[in-house]
Amino acid sequence: MSSYELGIFILVGINIIAVLGVSILTGFTRIFSFGNAGFMAIGAYVSAILSMRGHVPFVLAIAGGALAAGLIGWLLGKLTLGLNGDYFLIATLGFGECVRVLFEYLDSVTGGARGMPGIPAKTTLLVVGLSVVLAILGAWNFLHSKYGRNLMAIREQGMAAEAVGIDTARYKTLAFVVSAVYAGWSGALFAHYLTFLAPNMFNLDKSAELTITVVIGGLGSIAGSVIATIILTVLPELLRAASTYRMLFYGVAVVLIITVRPAGLMGYRELSFGWLRRWIQRWRAPKPTVEPELKS
């Protein structure tokens, strides 16, 4: 494997972790956030500083970055989750930009806009692979427990969720904190892969990209989020030959997926063997002229 391919694999893994966080928040709780790049930045910088100045083991640096992001997420959630959907979105957008600008101003700690070089390169394919497995497993178990079901109840019907005894404010905060922890985790891996950080890597574009990936993968689907991340990370690389028009193709592809499949690739469905078999059978079988439901 060339180092270029290796790099793509690692980037896909790093993006999957951040997107899973947004998937739990947006796909399963229907809370939209344009600030998750801010949490990535917090995870990245905190872990990098822990590594470079504190000389702590890599695992602790990742944990520190993820927890710092989670803590800030908790504070921000407490302050803003009472706001209505649109207003909350604006608040997170402001938060993401604040974090970016703050890291630019903290020149002595972060190197400001010039960036922060010399972070130890510790993110190997093995570390990313293990992280992705752990992140998917964690998200799956979280969503298939009372926590995940309560989030989905809030997504479907907030008032009814309260009426069956769900503390909606508490669970919304939980979803937000989990998404922040995942973003921080992803940011920590990112910092130790690139070995260089600059605040404008975590701008609004990055936040938007995370949310777009979840929407394209389909709301309410872990598998959809993972597949969409792979496609959207690899696609720009495949299009590198057409360098000038690369982002145009990317944009057209996004519009096509949304128009052809408004529910996203896997809206409210997960990959299962039964589903995969039916899907393959449908592809193989000749298209019936009459819809099968009408016959019975």
Place this chain on the structure above:
Amino acid sequence: MTAILQINDLNKAFGGVKAIQNFSLEVAECQIYGLIGPNGAGKTTIFNTITGIYQPNSGSIRLAGTELIGKKPFQVAGLGIGRTFQNIRLFTQLSVAENVFIACQKDARYGLFGALTRLGSFNRLERELREKALNLLDFMGLSSFADARAGSLPYGHQRKLEIARALALDPRLLLLDEPAAGMNADEAAELVEFILRLHEQFKMSILMIEHHMDVVMKLCQAITVLNFGQTISQGSPAQVSSDPCVIEAYLGREEQPC
């Protein structure tokens, strides 16, 4: 008979509109109580005030002695009040079983660590709650739809599922907001049988809002009639239905001969 729900001198105004004025009511243990009145009389406002969605301007609401005013909706549900909504509010993208399962989850005593690692009592608790949910669906005659999407059910079944979800809370008081809305006479008669059956089985008190008079007359042991936020009559079905005030509220006053 001891009272399960006691409402005293409840007042609720939205700006200048007095939605409920000096409303008092007492529902006894195991009683089925009817709340009727023309549209806009304030019936659903009373439900929303009991369940903590609205905070009243004054008055008190007690469930078996515990003051409910100031409590949030999820706390009221935790104290044992299950409710349905006038316009059905199901978790439509989720399966029928999950709808009931979610309401059973107050007994899911595992933490985040247990959920992530599946260690400890997680699997046993999940299995027990799933069983409880499926048993409830069985009782409601919905078990054949357990895996269907809740939003895909026919209307009558959706109403039943909403009642099943409320029952999953093991409520001491069940609030039904127009359970027979949109039903024809046959369906309404079936609903009456069904409510009597579940009342027999679960032995809770029921407070219901309903417009179908035959449903109210067959089910309720006591009735309160509201009009423009004020109580105009209170008593047994026979007393209420012969009260001239009630007839006037529903049909209007006879024109005075000149």
